[in-house]
Amino acid sequence: RVGRTRKSMSCYLTSTQKRFWILTREDIEKRRSDARRRAIESAQEARASTGEPLQTDGPEPLTDEEETLLRRYYEAKILKVCAAFSLPSKVQATAVTLFKRFLLGTSLLQHNLKVMMLTSIYVACKVEENYVSAEEFGKGMHEDASRVLNAELTLLAGLQFQLVTYSPYRAVNGFRCDLEDKTERGDLEGPATPREKLDECVGLARRTVDKLMLTDAPLMYSPGKLGLAAFRAAGRELGVDAVARYVESVKEGKEDADVDGTL
Incomplete structure (x- = not known):
């Protein structure tokens, strides 16, 4: 792993x-x-090329909202x-x-x-x-x-034929595996968390990612950061202390440079 x-x-x-x-x-x-400006200009040019007058009382383009x-x-x-x-x-x-x-x-x-x-x-x-x-x-x-x-x-x-994507869902699974590995090695203080509790935590984190995917967050933040945020939020809501300790361990030392190291 x-x-x-x-x-x-x-x-x-x-x-x-x-x-x-x-x-x-x-x-x-x-x-x-x-993109919106180009589309409006293109539509106006297309209408003008047909000889039709531009309608000032026609439907307005969609607003940003x-x-x-x-x-x-x-x-x-x-x-x-x-x-x-x-x-x-x-x-x-x-x-x-x-x-x-x-x-x-x-x-x-x-x-x-x-x-x-x-x-x-x-x-x-x-x-x-x-x-x-x-x-x-x-x-x-x-x-x-x-x-x-x-x-x-x-x-x-x-898309400029650029199709590679890395998923926050994968990151959540990676953080869970890394948490278990660190616990087994004794690198994470405190008692081990029951597997069932971690399963519940991962499930909640994945549902949080579902919500994040409907925002601009995937265009602004790396999948590792989104996955870590969802994993941390799930741990807090479910009271899984090991997740909080794990997140702090990820943020310390050299791993602080890029949390995608746990992908």
Whole structure:
């Protein structure tokens, strides 16, 4: 387990996710604003090219708040679709992350979001080697499978073909394993925590990650930090003292440099 932990850390630290898709709040807002402006200008240019006069009394574009609500709605739908198809959490996390990334560079006004949502899940299944056919998705969601297949290249191009994602769910599992290892080695003071209690803690932490995935947090923080935050919150709520001691041990010494060391 220790070997796999170190290998995962090394992969994340050199990944396209860390280099290109961990952003500041200002970066995220600017990308979305720029995408929205380009979409509105493109629509105006398209109308002007037809010779039609620009309508000043037509419907207004969505506000920032309305766009946020629409994004959150489809992100939540991804979780529901993945649950309906009994897809593993790694597919769920990858699908939501790819959908979020795609909408950083393109406006909600430019695409059928239901199709792009399903395409994100379809691509995530292939990335995570849990393939489900587009036809099966289309049938279950009452959508033409050809629309999903036709949208695949659009999604990939919008992501700059950077599909690697590391999941906070995986990080939670890694922290739990590391806690047990440190307890066994005697590196963590205090009595061992019953396995059932740790199972409960991990379950609660994973549900917390579900909520985090519906925010901008995955675009701003590393999966290790999100996983550690969820694990710590679960330990506090359930009164698992070993989790609090473990979190402090992770924050001490050389591991303080990057909590992804426990991925």
